[in-house]
Amino acid sequence: MAIWLMKSEPDAFSINDLKHRQRENWDGVRNFQARNYMREMAKGDIILFYHSSCKVPAIVGTAIVSKTAHPDPSCWDPKSPYYDPKSTAETPRWVQVELAFESKLTKPLTLTLLKSWPELDGFPLTKKGSRLSVMPVDEPYWHILKPHILSQS
DNA sequence: GCCAACGTTGGC
DNA sequence: GCCAACGTTGGC
Numbered sequence: 001m002a003i004w005l006m007k008s009e010p011d012a013f014s015i016n017d018l019k020h021r022q023r024e025n026w027d028g029v030r031n032f033q034a035r036n037y038m039r040e041m042a043k044g045d046i047i048l049f050y051h052s053s054c055k056v057p058a059i060v061g062t063a064i065v066s067k068t069a070h071p072d073p074s075c076w077d078p079k080s081p082y083y084d085p086k087s088t089a090e091t092p093r094w095v096q097v098e099l100a101f102e103s104k105l106t107k108p109l110t111l112t113l114l115k116s117w118p119e120l121d122g123f124p125l126t127k128k129g130s131r132l133s134v135m136p137v138d139e140p141y142w143h144i145l146k147p148h149i150l151s152q153s
Numbered sequence: 154g155c156c157a158a159c160g161t162t163g164g165c
Numbered sequence: 166g167c168c169a170a171c172g173t174t175g176g177c
Contacts, residue, residue: 031160031161032160032161033160128157128158129157129158129159130158130159131158131159131160132159
């Protein structure tokens with residue numbers, strides 16, 4: 001079982017939205033590296049839900065992968081902001097995964113806090129200039145984060 | 154709103 | 166295959 005972190009702008013889709021919907025397809029990813037990580041996800045993997053581009057960027061909850069990568073239909077919709085004419089029915093370029101809500105943290109782990117932990121040096125999220133919206137949480141980092149997250153779940 | 158960092162595109 | 170130009174992300 002692997003651990004991943006996924007970013008979302010809360011104005012577009014927040015942890016509360018996921019809590020309300022319970023399950024949601026994570027569509028609109030248009031970055032190859034992020035897509036490749038989504039393809040690696042297995043059912044049951046843990047997702048750390050991160051709020052980006054907002055007042056207090058933070059890990060705000062968790063979710064579970066409930067459906068593995070499958071074509072993201074928004075890439076075929078000309079009216080969608082995620083429309084990609086280079087994606088065809090034969091060779092879908094983009095995928096989505098389905099997530100199931102798991103928990104909302106009462107005390108989110110803010111980016112400021114995470115940056116203050118020396119043990120997290122090298123973690124992609126806290127690296128300067130990291131814009132990746134889907135990233136693996138490698139074992140050493142999960143080891144550090146786990147107690148702070150699972151104790152709240 | 155600014156801007157640094159990064160990814161993608163397309164001309165050559 | 167290089168790289169300049171452009172677009173986007175996301176913290177501040």
